[in-house]
Amino acid sequence: MIEWLDTPLGQHRATLPSLYVFSQLILFFIYTNQDRLYDYFIQAESKFFSVIFLQCHTLVTALNYLIQWVSMWTLLDNYTTDDCILMLTISIASILAIIVLTGHSHDLVCSPFIISYDSIEYNVRIETSFITEKMNPFLLHILNYIFYEYIISLLSILAWRGTYKLLDDFLYPNNENMSAIMSLLIGYVLFFIIMYTQFFQNNIDLISTFIQSNYPLFIRNLRHICAFFSCVFLWRGYWILLDLHIATISFVHESPYTYYIIFIIISFIILSIMKTASSINGPMSHINDEYDLFPLYSNCFLVKWFNGKQKSNELPSNLKNMTDIKPFVITSF
Template identity: 55%
Template sequence: MNESISSNSRLRPRAQSLFESRSRTISGITVALLEKFISPQDTTNPSNETIDSSDQYNMVIRTGIRRTIFFICQPIIAGFLIFPLLILFWQAGWNFMVVWIDTPIGAHWIVLVMLYFFAQLIFLFIYLNQDHLYDYLHKQKIKLFISIILQFHTFIISTTYIIQWVSMWTIWDRYTPTDWLLMLIVSIVALSAVIALIGHPCDLVCAPFILSYDSIEYNIRIGSLFLTENINEYLAHFLNYIFYEYIISLLSILAWRGSYTLLDVFLFPKNPFMSASSSLFIGYPLYFLLMYTQSYTSEICQLPIFSYFNYSSVIYNIRHLTAFFTCVLLWRGFWLLFDTYIATMTLALKSPYLFYIICMFISFFILSLLKTASSINGPMSHMRDQYDLFPDYPNSYLVQWYNQMKTSDDISSISSKNIKNEPCTVALL
């Protein structure tokens, strides 16, 4: 289904949230009630959204050699090429913030609070102006200019997320008890709260399960369940901002912190190399298992016995919780290796700010060349995959990259043919 919202003289596709296709949850019901409360009348008025159910758009390719190649290669490229670069960017930015926070200026608690709300103000500006930026970039003709603005936008969002997470994580580290059991209980409560609010813990799952492709369609407009025909766009974006950047982000930090601390306590706490290696050796098999079995799980959950007793949601939530814990294992494994063998280099010890900035820009530059720098913070809205390779998590970077390259080649081929077919006229003096 292709929904559109009118914007001046053209139709703007409605940004779907990453997991909007899932069954109706508590948040979805809340949105429906909110919509009725805001606009209880005018139910007969035509909507400004139009639906185009073209077969070409909904067509899913389920066979073919190309599909098999994408299916095999995508998790491998995501796990071993793109994911370590994402870790490098995040950890360099995180360590940069930690070094600065440890200075006399950053040591005061008010600085952490100011950093947190500074990040939130940036996010508020991004949420409220996403449609304007989307429309503006669509009007531009110079691809290089569009690419520069898009990458700058991605860099701002990525660094803002780092500021948000570091400030809140540090506040919890400094001003709450360090007892691992208490952290674990808080983490379980946070996980339960996410499931209660959304209906599933998908929003806790990140790279390498979820990757993005640098594009205006996926990285500018933030998918929102609040954006309906009876709710003003700005109000919908504001509600989405409050819900995700204050509620879900806080619960995510608490869930990650407790799970991470649990591994620090019990997984070779005195041997960083063994601890990191164990995290990776456990995490990668789980990652590939969960990636390659998504379609089979969907088929099993569609069996009548699971649908009748509503076991499918239980199975999905177990899968998502396993994927979340796999993310913690993989991130922690690379994080420890970075702290042990890279952050202890001479340049890092003598000039930490310069070292971490260099690491951030190197990783961001390589990811930009690969057209997946936006994977640092994930796709902002749903990425359609015509092969439906991984139905649980948006991970169609390779497909999007191939389609873009194919489109560019087709345009170049057409242009060259037009040049060859142009009539040649000779002016006779």
């Protein structure tokens, strides 16, 4: 899409607003028809058709979010200042605004922290943070759509854009390879620290009774913000490396549209086979982690895997009519 925006048609001043409006119309349709679609999937007789349709739904949603972000990001690049200090100030203000509006900064975090599992349970109905008792479902979906796809989405883009600009200007600006490597290194260090210590979140809260009593969401939001920075580092690092070493390959450079479409299709097929294609968007509904392994960033792919292993471990015991069933433990991973 970035390549296409460099063409005369892509550079037309009406193109970006039109793309943004188009993506928002599709998202509006997805929001307002989610209940019908969910009921259709549940009642469908052909499971194979349901799986194919679900993947198509995931792909359409992912492409629309891509169009939404690229068009808005490019509009901001074209019509707003590129002053790093001002952009960083706006980024910080956007993060604070998201916390004020939602009570947390979780919406800034994406893959690799948020890993979804392709299922009707997680990827059709869109959860809301509003109290919805006795509210018309259609009006609720519209309210949810306006809140997330206009307000939270714009604030998220502003937060990402300012942070990205800061790294462009101060992290080896004259050496793109080194900048990308350092981005990945810092991003992965943050990722492993945050992702695999979240289990101890409750213990940290108990250590500081004052923080737990007076600012119960402080440490949680601090982790979310660190996870957000990790995501920016990782995405930026891979993006730069792809631009430097994949986009410059002769056959890709000569026919960028063809090969980018091929790359999209191949990547989506691989993710679909792994049942994680919906991770492009993130799960639309809350993931219940029965084992409380990932209290902040639930990995429903691993939760499903654990459930499958637990059932397979319990099956022989049931066949033998054994009453002493050993609990499932993580060491079987």
